[in-house]
Amino acid sequence: MTYVLLVLFGGLSGMTTVLFGFGGGFVVVPVLYGVLKSGAEGGLAEQAAMHVAVATSTCVMIVNAALSTRRSARAGTLLTVWLWPLSGFIGVGSLLGALAAGDVSGTVLRVAFVVYLAITIADCLFRRGFIVPMTDGKPRSPHRWGTGSGGIVIGAIATFLGVGGSVMTVPLLRRRGLSMTQATAxxxxxxxxxxxxxxxxxxxxxxPGATGLGAGYVGYVDLIAFAVLTVGAWFGMWLAARWVGRIPDQRHARVYIGLLVLVLLSMLVR
Known part of the structure; x- marks a missing residue:
């Protein structure tokens, strides 16, 4: 039953990766955290469960993001002016965030995840420029903050929480005049x-001896969960591909926020 659950939510992560630009962390982390905590053999301690959930979701993200990027490149929806040097600064921040995450407790990671989600939802709802674009449809070029210190901040927070950074990059790109289809791609x-x-x-x-997790793990990455989630994600991306570009822009933005609210609620009730 656990594997069936992971396949289903892996599929959901694949769909949200294609349609909304996120799915690895925001879908996988809450589900895998719950599965690990309530395992058949007593589950993992809270600290280990959250670290494994974040690490495994980050690994799943490689496959999801790479496959979706390939699809977007073929469709011509990628804007190369935004890819570099922003991606380089995000990579630097990612290293800092991953190193910091190993030094904090699982409880701190979980609280940080919830607070981060709440702030993001409020920002999208109450600050102009996300649901209704403020521009005339012509994307504005990235500014220096967005490609420098902003990229480092995005990378650090995203890796610390295992969420990929899409929940920061999508609003950023949206406020620079991109459509939801472009921003999520x-x-x-x-x-x-x-x-x-x-x-x-x-x-x-x-x-395994250092982490206390045993066989089936490389560091904090659960290899079996990774494989099962990836199979589901591939199928989910295949299903979602037919909807790309067909969702009205403002509805797309509202559904994006709604999904973030669902993830926040799922973490609060655990």
Whole structure:
């Protein structure tokens, strides 16, 4: 039953990756955290469960983001002016965030995840420019803050929480005049530095003896959960591809916020 659940939510993560630019962290972290905490053999302690959930979701993100980026590149929805040097600064921030995450408790990670979600939802709802774009449809070029210190902040927070950074890059791109289809497509290649750097650090976090997790793990990454989630994600991305570009822009933005609210509620009730 656990594997069926992971396949289903892996599929959901694949769909949200394609349609909304997120799915690895915001879908996988709450589900995998719950599964690990309530395992058949007593489950993992809270600290270990949250670290494994974040690390494994970051690993799943590599596959999701890479496949979705390939699809977007073929469709011509990627704007190369935004990819570099922003992705480079995100990669630097990712290293800092992954290193910091290993030094805090699972409880702190969970609280940070919830607070981050709440702030993001409020920002999208109450600050102009997300639901209704403020521009005339012509995207504005990235500014210096967005490609420098802003990229480092995005990478650090995203890797620390295992969420890929899309929940920061999508609002950022949206307020620069991009449509939801463009913004969500761009979120995936910008999530790749987070996924690659974060996974490498979490895998090197320690051997099974050091982490106390046993066989089936590389550092904090649960290999079986990764494989099952990835299979589901591939199928979900295949299903979602037919809807890309067909959702009205403002409805797309509202559904994006609604999904964030559902994830926030799922974390609050655990």
């Amino acid at each position: 761009m979120a995936n290649p910008l999530s790749l530095p987070v996924a690659l750097v974060g996974t490498a650090v979490y895998m090197l976090a320690g051997d």
